[in-house]
Amino acid sequence: MQYDHIVIRYGELTLKGRNRKLFTTQLAKNVRQALRNFPAIKVDKKRDRMYIVLNGEDPEAIMDRCQKIFGIQNMSVALKVENEETAIKEQALKLLTETENVRTFKVSTKRSNKEFPIGSQEFNQVLGGYLLSNIDGITVDVHQPDLEITVDIRSEATYLTSQKVPGAAGLPVGSSGKSLLLLSGGIDSPVAGYLTMKRGVQLEAIHFHSPPYTSERAKEKVLDLAEKLSFYGHSIKVHIVPFTALQQKIHREIPHGYSMTVMRRMMMRISEAVAEQEGILSLVTGESLGQVASQTMESMHAINAVTNYPVIRPLVAMDKDEIIRISEEIDMYDISIRPFEDCCTVFVPKQPKTKPKLEKVEQFEANIEFEPDIQEILSAIETVEIEAKDNQEEELGDLL
Amino acid sequence: MIYLDNSATTKPNPQVLDSFTKASTGFFGNASSIHGIGMDAERLLRKSREQAASLLEVNPNEIIFTSGGTEGNNLAIKGIALEHQNRGKHIITSAIEHPSVIETCQGLEALGFEVTYLDVDESGLVDIDNLKKEMREDTILVSIMHVNNEIGTIQPIKEIGEVVQSYPKAFFHVDHVQGYGKVPLNIQASHVDLCTISGHKIHGLKGTGVLYVKQTVKLFSLAHGGGQERRIRSGTENVAGIVSLVKAMRLAKEKQSELHKKLTNLKHTLMEQLQTLNRVVINTPKFASAPHIVNFSVRGLKPEVVIHALEDFEIFISTKSACSSKSADESAVLIACGKDRDIAISGLRVSMSYETTKEEVDYFFQKLTEVIKKLSEVMG
């Protein structure tokens, strides 16, 4: 069957009253961006839905790609027909005969164009009867049909659509500002990033790299995770922080029970500075309560004390199982479990303080000059922009 | 040279060979080494696996790279048998499988397994009702090929998959070696648990292949060791070979629908022409057969003699499959299809590739006509 359109329905964002236009405009932009490898398509934004005019492009590939765009409630392939009874009948017949494995069907008509002469109930009957009399061995099943044909009669035309495919829901990325994600190679932080993007937030990421204690593979893993995330937005800037020297200094100068807390505070300070430079107003972390030593209430308190920026913690109240399930769903789990160390596990003290006291941390830090180290690090950050690549990278793609 | 023995092996595509050479020198590291040279190899391996998975529409961790079709079939069948023998020791296959399936099953019989070899009809087709009858509570594996390598019959894989699916203890293996790139197969929709592909049949290199192994399926490993390939198939990964294979898979897939049209036309023309010849009986079924294979017998003429006579014109075709071509007797596949012995001993196979042209097929037919005429005069 040659479908010529995809209908995209908005869902949640239709509720947003005056902001609606902002959201739909952002969504249309995101859709165009995500589908830039399908040059023939056209995106036609309407008040209550959006059409992708296929112009011959492959509908399945496009629907696949659209499933990673937040702000889409659901979508269907569609066939555009003129508002005329015979044309609708013929096309519906074609649609039904050319779809495989259909023994039962159902017609539902929605007539928002009241000028169309036949009412929706009546048209269900008219069209149903027409289809029954033209195809052998087919019956109507209103409860569980193999194929439901929706006839959407609108002012400009009629759209015949079959099944609805759920979208990623949420809000269009870019409609809720920007945040900086502290991205490690673990399971949690990419999930935190994903959930934040789902609320319409565009991300940048920051990663702390400590060669030779952490390997290139660990860095690559993070870039691979960022690439997966970038499919939900357009592209993600990743700031790679050379962290070795500072970690070594902390290891040397701070009592071991407190080195972990101090290290995290340094990460927060550096992240805040990067956010400020980039005009970003908040940070995102993958912390959740009670998983490891650094995620006790006391620890969070001591670490949070260095920043006034809002810290978004989408996982804070989630179970590990839930987090893993999402990680698998969004295809990041296999990357996250690649066995390479990240910087947080490099100088793990034998007995980190699980309940660090803020005054003590501040006291330890006060004795040592860290500011020059931080300034040096900030000037040495490497930033890469990761784009959602639908095709293989050049270098390797050539071989494959 | 008119090479019409592409079911035995194909000429490697120069692009495929080129990828192999480049990867051999540029990515020679051991993908398990932790340094950068190992990492480069590992990344390339990972990309290859992802691409193979997307071509087969499965998950990357369901791709097990092997050394070819024979290894894939052995690993699938022995791997299931040895791992799951506590559940049952009954295996079902068909009478017209490739030797790497049939002989593997016979090898398992020697180890105490019981094997049912399903009959086929005159087209080489397995009968679904018959399969249903033979399924038992202790059946742990059904292994049926997609496209037969001698006569080209396409089995109803999806229907078979549905039957096997209803037996929770039984796994379903498909030898897809002759099918890949020629006849579409939807692995997941057909409920396939294991699926074999071989590189050198699709213009890739010898020594390369894939076994698809569904995520949830456990196999007894035939290659224990470093734990590579999901612990199912250890050994330092042949990254260059894998890269070349995936490239061959991609090229074959890209050409598939065009190829199907072209070869189907050539096949039908050739079959119609052959029908006009005296003594010739066509063994490839008219329907449900792959586009690249035409098998026929010339009654009363020794097939080797025909082959060698055609070689004088630089035309290369074969008797049955290469694997069994050295035993001079009848084709087990043709016998299983119920052919007379004199047909079964005189089978000839033409197998085409994307490079085959109409001119070549016409020229082949013309020379075959001459050869048959000449030889018949002698043989009387």
Add this chain to the structure above:
Amino acid sequence: MIYLDNSATTKPNPQVLDSFTKASTGFFGNASSIHGIGMDAERLLRKSREQAASLLEVNPNEIIFTSGGTEGNNLAIKGIALEHQNRGKHIITSAIEHPSVIETCQGLEALGFEVTYLDVDESGLVDIDNLKKEMREDTILVSIMHVNNEIGTIQPIKEIGEVVQSYPKAFFHVDHVQGYGKVPLNIQASHVDLCTISGHKIHGLKGTGVLYVKQTVKLFSLAHGGGQERRIRSGTENVAGIVSLVKAMRLAKEKQSELHKKLTNLKHTLMEQLQTLNRVVINTPKFASAPHIVNFSVRGLKPEVVIHALEDFEIFISTKSACSSKSADESAVLIACGKDRDIAISGLRVSMSYETTKEEVDYFFQKLTEVIKKLSEVMG
């Protein structure tokens, strides 16, 4: 780039790759096809087999071409076990074999076989008297490696062969993967029944190997099918791979004695230098070890960190073997040699090739010294 991880894998020799490419295009036929294109491939295959045999000083029909060391070891061990289980189900190996031997034995334990893992002394050597004590009437296989891949220990293969020889029911398998081209081994004089070689460890291509199988030895095939390779290892022969392997074998053999001298010198110099470093403990035994491997531990430093630090200078060495390098824990080989845990978790391996120069080794030593100094300051 200073590549000192040649025990993990080697860079293919350009001549070897060239042979592969030429054979892939010029001899692409299926060696089992009866026409001229098949015959050309078969002839090349035969020549290759003869040359491999003459390099190993064995008969051509004792050469079974495989896809590498892991397949060779699995085929030898499982092939004997499954074929001869009626005679007995006891297998002897050592505690420091490669995973492709150890894990294969463990796999067989799951199938009801009993395996004795011989202890080794602090140099990694198997004790002959101990072996004699463990030999039983139902022992069907003894599998001992020639050269250990982590620390380079050379086992007394001839003496072991003599012990096994006196048990008519027992076969003797040698994993010669790290030995070939480095340390001479006389297969026949050592009463070896099965012997594994891998192409990519000797500047050949991945996916290639040989298993020597003595004429009189029968194996259960892990690759049933068309009956190639004495029915032991079916599958369309990877002629180009085989040609490349045999070329690599020849080049390695030709260079062997020169290489032995050169690497032995480099090894001794390096070991002497390493001895002068604080924290460093040398694990490779001074005597009875291969010329290309030097294994040492840096107490208190994580080996991955040392490796990554050396990468900054384009120097590539490894932790234990590539196969087990991703599991962060201790080396089973070093533990078996009786080393403390802190030594066993910090093993590093330098493995050289014919391309390694004195300058490279000196530079490596200099940078290692610097790296250890710097890292030690931090770790306290």
